[in-house]
Amino acid sequence: MKRKILLFTLLFLLPLPYLPAQDFTGIAHNRGTEQGLPPYPPRVLYAAEDGRLWIGTEKGLFLLRGGEVVPVYHGKEAFNAYITAIVPEKNEKLWIGTQEGIYVYSLKSELLQRQDLRDHRNRPLKAYFQPLGFDPEGCLWIYTGYNQASLYRYCPAENRVYHMGKGYNGFREVNWSGGKKELWYAENRGIFRLRFSGRQVEEKAFFHSGEQALEVSDILVNGKDVYFATSAGVWQSQNEEEPRPLFARDSYIHQMAVRNGYLYCATTGRGIRTWNIARGREERGFRHAEENTFTPADNDIRRVHIRNNVLYYAGSNGYAGSISLDHNPLGIRPAAELSPSSAFTAYKGKLYFLDGSGRLFSYMHPDSIQSIPDMPAGLQTIGLSAEELWAADNQILYRIYEDRAEGFPIPPQAYRTRINAITADPQDRPLLLSDRGIYLLKNGKVAPLEGFSDETYTHYTHAVFDGEGRLYIHAHYSFFLYGRYEDGVFRREGLSEFPYEIKMLLPHPSGRGILAFTPDGVYRFTGGQKSAELLFSFHNRPLWHAYPGKAQALYLQDQRTLMYIPDIREPLVRELVPIPASAVRPGAAVRIPGSRSWLLPDLRSWWYIHPGERKPNVRIHISEAGNLSGNPIRKLEPDPNRNFIHLHAGLQSSLPAREVQLQYYLNGDRSSMRVLPGESGEIYFERLPPGNYTLHVEARLFDLYTIASEKVDIYIRPAWYDSPSFLLFCILIAVSLGGLIIQGIIRTIRRREQLRRRIQETENLALRSQMNPHFIFNTLNSINSLVLDNKTDEASLYIRKFSRLIRNTLDLTRKESVSLQDDIENLELYIQLESERTGHRFRWELHIDPELDTSHTEIPPLLVQPFVENAIWHGLINRPEGGTLRIRYERKNDSMLCIHIEDDGIGREEARKRAASRKHTSHGLTIVKERLELADPGNFFIFTDIKNAAGEAAGTHVHIYLNVKC
Structure with missing residues (x-):
């Protein structure tokens, strides 16, 4: 118990x-x-x-x-x-x-x-x-x-x-x-x-x-x-x-x-x-x-x-x-999901790595992290040959270019397995180590390594060539398999047990044998040995990762420290920098190409490691352009008439310039962030809208997180034309103009209403003038006389003509304009009635210009009848022997119609004298004149007195000019 x-x-x-x-x-x-x-x-x-x-x-x-x-x-x-x-x-x-x-x-x-x-x-x-x-x-x-x-x-x-x-x-x-x-x-x-x-x-x-x-x-x-x-x-x-x-x-x-x-x-x-x-x-x-x-x-x-x-x-x-599931001790915003098993490598000045879902990314300062195009998720490892970068899943081997990738299918027997590592043979061809064998890209095809026999079906994780042309292959926690390698053919020489976890294999600096880095220490193994030789160990500090340095130098990493060995032949270990204690399951650190700095991924974050400095000294200086040594600017109020901002931002840092970049943005909008090239740069803003702004300038380390920041408060005063007083003035002007416009519209509406009423009144007067009571009374007396004289046929015809005239007159006066044909027809009917009523005491003639389209020419209704009535009753009837009435319609041009009314009566002077003796005033021509002007200001009529050879009055000639389409 x-x-x-x-x-x-x-x-x-x-x-x-x-x-x-x-x-x-x-x-x-x-x-x-x-x-x-x-x-x-x-x-x-x-x-x-x-x-x-x-x-x-x-x-x-x-x-x-x-x-x-x-x-x-x-x-x-x-x-x-x-x-x-x-x-x-x-x-x-x-x-x-x-x-x-x-x-x-x-x-x-x-x-x-x-x-x-x-x-x-x-x-x-x-x-x-x-x-x-x-x-x-x-x-x-x-x-x-x-x-x-x-x-x-x-x-x-x-x-x-x-x-x-x-x-x-x-x-x-x-x-x-x-x-x-x-x-x-x-x-x-x-x-x-x-x-x-x-x-x-x-x-x-x-x-x-x-x-x-x-x-x-x-x-x-x-x-x-x-x-x-x-x-x-x-x-x-x-x-x-x-x-x-x-x-x-x-x-x-x-x-x-x-x-x-x-x-x-x-x-x-x-x-x-x-x-x-x-x-x-x-x-x-x-x-x-x-x-x-x-x-x-x-x-x-x-x-x-x-x-x-x-x-x-x-x-x-x-x-x-x-x-x-978030663990972000420094507040770093990961650009891609990492894990301790993420594969990293440096190639042509860039870092390449796989995130937690097997996607391939590249990173190079000052650019942000970018995914490699045309590459699927689910990649299992990446590796380098001397000149090329490779990646693989369990179906395809990819050759990576800057903007594309080329794929080589892996044999089907590897589909249900896993690709653990990619290395290169002496001819710079990729070797793939999987859970079920080793494959080689040769002549454009991936095939099993010739001469290699996989008898144990175990996990092959690491392989390296020594200076003598031997290939050493390690099986996970099991053994070393080694042999000669010539032009893609493996010739096995032996197998030795090595039941340790391998972090890294490197050729021995002497050219013979290899160095095996395990959590317990560093071993040297040479073909033919039964067991590996322990060079030095880390007591109670298991080794996690190893990295080759220049010449005989090495970098080592355990759970707590990143270490440096200047010469593997004299293993003197120096501690570079401790790994942060709050890092959760840190992975393998990667040295930035061309830099002394390192990046260390943990479960969900990146840690920046710069040997010799716990906290980098970074300062940002913002000044006016042209006065770089001036005092730092914290507030700025530019001239509103220019509305142009020109600042200079400089960086004072103990870190290498390529590791830190300056970025700036306005009002917390990081989506509009811009990057300044180098350690200093110019900041321009032009025509910013009036208001308050905050300019943020940040120094970002490898575009991962901000290590220094400054801000400038900017106030853009509105220009005079943007001021509230000017806006109020414009509103008042607009209101005044609007009032005037509205007043003008109301005045126009009133004028139109008055004009409409005048037209209506003149039409009513024209109707009353056409419906002259004397004319109606005399017409009815004439009909009565015909009836008393038993001239029923003539009386009936007279009644039909009279009723037709009354109906036409009522119909025409309801319209603003009528066709010339309808107006002439009504005028002929009127003249016929007047001729019969007077016992045919005058003759009449009607002439129409052949070029005149009477059916499509529109004129004001009943316009000619008052002139005809005057010619009959004031000119022709007063002449004992009667006379002749001549009416002629003449087309002057496309927009001018002339109507001639001519009589050989007693003339206007004698007619005025007789009218004065009767004390009678006629308003018919006054109404006609007003109707003509209302219809078109260009309409008018002219009277011409006709005289004989002796200079005596021999009649009247009326010219009526109408602006109508004819």
Whole structure:
């Protein structure tokens, strides 16, 4: 019994293969029901933006908030339903699936309500409910199990449920990809995908299991990648290709979560397992307690959930916690995700590295980090030959150029393996070391190394050539295989055991044999030796990495220090700089090409190491251009009339110039950041809008983080034309002009209204003048005389003509203009009546210009009739023997019509005398004149007196000129 206690104590004190948890921020750590969290296995986890965590169990829903466990209530009673799923909607509400129905939970009010769902026949949905997720149209997809085994689509906007299919009794694990409307599910036959498009359903099978039953515990969809946790291990399908195994399952996996190239698995017996997808291996897992151990109950993790880079987990016996996946001790913003296993190399003045998901990046000051185009994710290693950079996954070897990559297929037997390293043979051809053999690029094809026989099928990790042309190959924790190498052909000479982990192999400076760097020390090995010779060791300080220096120099790195050995023949170790104690699982440091500085990646950050300086001395000096030695500027108010800023920014630094760059931006907008070349530069701003600005100038180290900063407050005064007083003046001017314009518009409207009224009045007067009572009375007397004389036919014809004249006159006076043809027709009818009424005492003639289109020429109605009436009753009737009336229509041009009215009566002078004796005043011609001017100011008429040879009055000639189109 004492031995067991002692053994347990030693195991507890010894460092376990797992590292401590990263920044544990547990939100609850409850045992059993003591703090209110019942010991039911968790089924669902969901974390909100503010850190609240909901845990759905078989006996209800619980909320963990600030270390406090609160059961969720439905009404006044605790919500103790069997929880099947939790689906968020716009960070406002949660849709909770249970065996009895679906509930809606408000994240703001924390109130839970039942959602009544009915199908297209208005029947309530029953049985097992599992909400899957929302599609792009905002509709919720729901899977119902047991008897119905159907899929439904609920649209909240329509409050309607659509039936999408049934017969899915075999569903075991499901995962919904809402953006693509895809449903992944597992059943005994394998794993399948349903893709919905309208009413069309496309089914595709993945991972057929044949006759053997397949146990699937979880399906995880992450973009184009799908992960399956099965009884045979964890499998991955990329871009809908056939699944490939990630790792075999030696513990039961309940649920998976993925973030930044890592797969986190909740297991029974192994806690949370972490798998590096790109590197193809398991990373050291998490612990959630400071004592760096789990109790047996803690090892049973049932659910994991990631939100805002925090991993939430829950165990089977009533506890939960969280682990931050961000660890950024210096506040460095990583430009790409790194891991301790990230591969680094320096090539042509640039750093090349793989991030945690196997993507290839390059870095060179002052440029920012850039990804290599046309390169896929999932690369496994990178390496150098003398002149070229290479990268590989387990299918393709890539030759890297600055702007492109060239691929060489790897033989199919390497597809299910891993490429561990790339080195170069003496002819500068890449050698690939894999888990199942060694391959060589020769004559443009990758083929197994000729003469190499892989009998053990172990992991080959390192290879190096010595000065005598021997090739040394190390198998992981196993042996050295060595032999002669000539023109791509390996001739084996021997095999020696070497059961150590190799950090690096280098040729021995003497040219014979090699140096092997292990965590325990540095060994020399020469072909033919049975065992390696230990040159020197690091007591209690295991070596992590080694780097060749100039000549015989070496750089070494252990867990605490970066060291330097000037000459390997005299191993005097000098400490360069300690590695930061807060670095989490640091990887291999990489020296910046052409610099004394190093970059050290840890799990999520980059550390900058500059030997000899704990904190670099960096200062920024901002002055006016042309006065570099002047006092630093902190505030600036330029002339608003010029609105031009010209500053000089200089850098005073103890670091090499190529390691630090100056950048500047305005008002915290880093997206507009500009880089100054070299240690100083000019800053220009032109025509900035008036207002307050803050100019930020930063010194950034390798574009990773800011080590010094200065700022200048700038105020741009508005110009006089931008001042409030000028703006007010412009507003007043605009209002005044607007008032004048409005007043002018009102005046124009009034004038138009007055003109309209005058036109209407003149038309009424014209109508009254045409409807002369004397004319009507005399016409009726004439008709009466014809009737008394029994001249009925003549009386009837007279009545028809008279009625037609009255009707035409009424019709024409309702129009602003009439055709010349209608007006002439009405005038002829009037003259006929007047001739018959006077006993045909005058003759009349009508002449129309042949070039005149009477049907399309428009004139004011009844315009000529008053002149004709005057000619008849004031000129011709007063002449005993009567006379002749001549009317002529003449086309002057396209826009001028002239109407001639000529009579041989007594003349205007004699007519005026007789009218004066009767004391009668006629207004007919006055009305005509006003109508002509209203129709067109260019219209007018002229009277011409006709005289005989003796100079006596012999008639009147009227000329009427109208501006009309004719």
